[in-house]
Amino acid sequence: MTIMTSNNYSNFTSTSNHSENGDDCEKHEAIMYESIFGISLAMPQWEAIGTAVILSFIIIITIVGNVLVILSVFTYKPLRIVQNFFIVSLAVADLTVAILVLPLNVAYSIRGRWDFGIHICKMWLTSDVLCCTASILNLCAIALDRYWAITDPINYAQKRTVERVLILIIGVWLLSLLISSPPLLGWNDWPDHFDITTPCMLTQKRSYVIYSSLGSFFIPLIIMTIVYIEIFVATRRRLRERAQASKINAMALKSNIAAKTIEQTTNNSGSGGDRERESISSELNHNEGHMDDGNGIILNSKDKKRKKKKDKKKMTKDSVKDHKKDKQKSAQMLTISNENSVTDVHDNDNENNQHGNTDLRTSVIEIDKNNSKLCEVATMINNNNNNSMCHKKSGAVYQFIEEKQKISLSKERRAARTLGIIMGVFVVCWLPFFLMYVIVPFCASCCPSDKLVNFITWLGYINSALNPVIYTIFNIEYRRAFKKLLGIRA
Template sequence: MYALMSNASLAATSAGGEENISVVVDGCGNAVNKATHPSHFGVPLAVPEWEAIVTALVLSIIIMLTIIGNVLVILSVFTYKPLRIVQNFFIVSLAVADLTVAILVLPFNVAYSILGRWEFGIHLCKMWLTCDVLCCTSSILNLCAIALDRYWAITDPINYAQKRTVGRVLLLIAGVWVLSLVISSPPLIGWNDWPEEFSNEYPCQLTSNQGYVIYSSLGSFFIPLAIMTIVYIEIYVATRRRLRERARASRINAITLKNASGAGGGGGKDIISTQQDQESVSSETNHNEPQTNSKEIAKIRENPPTPKKKNRRPKIKDSLKEERQKHQNSERLLQAPPREDSITDNPENSSDGQKPNGDGLSLNDDKNTKLLLSNSTNRQSMKKAAGVYQFIEERQKISLSKERRAARTLGIIMGVFVVCWLPFFLMYVILPFCSSCCPTDKLINFITWLGYINSGLNPVIYTIFNLDYRRAFKKLLGIKC
């Protein structure tokens, strides 16, 4: 983020350690009197000592959390196997950019905000300002690259999966950093209004050259913001469309199941085939989530999941006994001899395998048995189809849940990005063109650090919604759960 800190410079205080009044230049170019405050460290401060301690403590915590978060992201991708996929290289590049912000930019900004003046020389000042623009621009452009990657993966999944090679991804990442260097380097080669020497009258701050302000703000923020807004709107629309398509496919599967069950149950494979076609166009917004692969689908086709079923034979035997009992009762009532065409279920006692047995089971009983067995087979087929349909429903619920979570994540990404960066870039663009605009130093510092905080929130936003990253973090931190 640009080091648009205090627009005033403080004169050195006396060695006596007492509060002094010095002449400074405010944001509107006016000379004003401003007090400096002594400290127990022997260094005059721009704020009271207690405020300096609180400020240093809070900002140091932000810096440490930013460093830890981005280091965890980088280590997770390179040490946790499920995360070693090509699209996560964009996340690594983002983490590197945010890490450089925390290491190279933020500590100097803490010192500058507390002291109210630059104590590290002109050359380090220029390098600090250049790193500020370079690293923060790279962070923003990496966010834009991630948005484009997800957009291409959703709108053209088959072709982009072939194009998304390691070489192409690394080339795009290199382009992000080169573009960031192109945006940040012009002040070093003369596009600036810097003085010959930085002094108390001329604090270490970015050039207010109006041409460079427009150029850098467009390249660093406004153009990436426009791209991200359009891309995420398209992703959101595509997600909503997929939700409607899958809801419609769920109703079609229900109708297919009913028809298949009515025809004797053999529609499980067709339903699995339909589900496979739907999964082939699944979203990659959360692209580290586990997906059902073709081998799993093939196994499901060969052995469709069925609910646990109890043994049906006892019930069939009970039904046969009831039928035999009814038959025997009717024989007694009619006092009729056994039928001539009765056949046995125990052929070993008959010379031709067909003679009545002691139960008197007749040909009608055999037909009843076949009918019962046929009904039992149909019921089993229907239960198998129901099991397949239940599996499909569970898969669809999981997929829909992923899509809703992805849409919610997109909203959070854009919301945090705009809240953190828009106030700063509005201030950055307005001040060079508004001679009467004189924000206080504390307001400038607050808006500046609001942009810096985005570098600490990025590893949270882009990883906390992903199960693999959470597992990798716990493994790195030695947390067992």
């Protein structure tokens, strides 16, 4: 927000503070510098050129980054999911900051005076507060959305409809309008006469400063802090529970292997296995010529073959149905698992292994199933080769469980790092500005320099350039979408 800036700031602050606090700030005459462009500047020509280049670069980065985010969601199929509407809303807010607010701020800072009239001034200030507040409130909405998705994944997955998300987004923009519009309705201390020497700045009325700063920053900051702490705690607890469950499963698996080994040894030492094999063999010989179909009808050899083919087809169909059911269950579980991500994104370390986690889960399930079957067969027929294979498979499963525990700890560390980046960037960018915004109207002797004011103001604006990076760089799908839009080969 452009609350205080330009070389006329000292004069404006003195006039504003004099009416309520007394005046401890000295008035300074604005020093103007000539330029090769034939216009006077508020800073030396080389400094003006450097400032224009740097700030223009920030504007371009902000526009390009947020446009890429918006296009990615609407053109790249994997990103067309309902929770990404919050990211689009955030990108729209940051994009409007870059288009409606920043260029005029650059001109105002370099020129040292407002040349665009009272109506453009009011539009500019209102757009500034509206768009910056919408950006901050969208960050708050994203935090709440992820908190609900992590703490109540199953129920919230059903509640998170397009209508519900759009209502939340509309609520963010309406609340932003409610915070930014009161000065237009008379809650201001703007001068009655406005000319090129009059600074274009938001009202310094204390009541509005408190109202707007609470709604635009301090309340969202408190909400985001509490929510991200809860997300971090919930994520760490869940990862530890999974690690503990994995350890218990590993112990149970080892106990199962030991029990099977003992059972096999017992069968080898006795004659029970021989008698069982003889019984099975005699039963097969007895039914070699005829077979009961289960309904009391004795079948001959030809009927028996047809019966086997029919049963085989039936078993194949049943297997296909069971496989489809398993895939549906797996898809549901993976959907819930994806919601558990702190940043609601994929956290694969290797882009080439994007399906690695899914395949690994499938593999370990198959290994576990095959391992159990092999152990049972090895125990029944006392086959040493199969028993050796059983132990090898068991070792693979145990090794996988150990590796899974390490991955869980790695995810926990990444979650903490991501939360730290999100909150750290937000606080660093906006806290200095809002502290200045709140303190100056209540402190008659607080007169920050123009350069300090401009630096702190643009530090807040930079958050709009960093948001596309923070909320997309951890997501492999966004990176792929960006490469596709930019024509870069993956």
